[in-house]
Amino acid sequence: MNTTIGPGAAGLELSHIRVCARCGQRYDWRKSPSSALKMTYCGSLCERADLGFTLEALLKYEPAAEEEPLAAKA
Numbered sequence: 001m002n003t004t005i006g007p008g009a010a011g012l013e014l015s016h017i018r019v020c021a022r023c024g025q026r027y028d029w030r031k032s033p034s035s036a037l038k039m040t041y042c043g044s045l046c047e048r049a050d051l052g053f054t055l056e057a058l059l060k061y062e063p064a065a066e067e068e069p070l071a072a073k074a
Contacts, residue, residue: 018042020041021040021050022040022042022046022050023042025042031055032052034046034047
């Protein structure tokens with residue numbers, strides 16, 4: 001059963017409300033700016049503060065190309 005609260009025709013469904021694992025703030029997980037962990041963190045700042053990185057940054061990460069060893073250059 002979906003219970004709605006608040007103004008508007010549809011209101012706010014309580015089944016969409018989560019509590020942030022980092023700050024304890026209640027939020028609608030569908031509107032969370034956290035890229036991959038919408039159902040865990042209220043936003044990307046809490047995601048980064050708790051994990052030390054955001055999953056979006058991790059997915060875009062490209063390691064630097066390794067340089068040739070010094071012996072190979074000589």
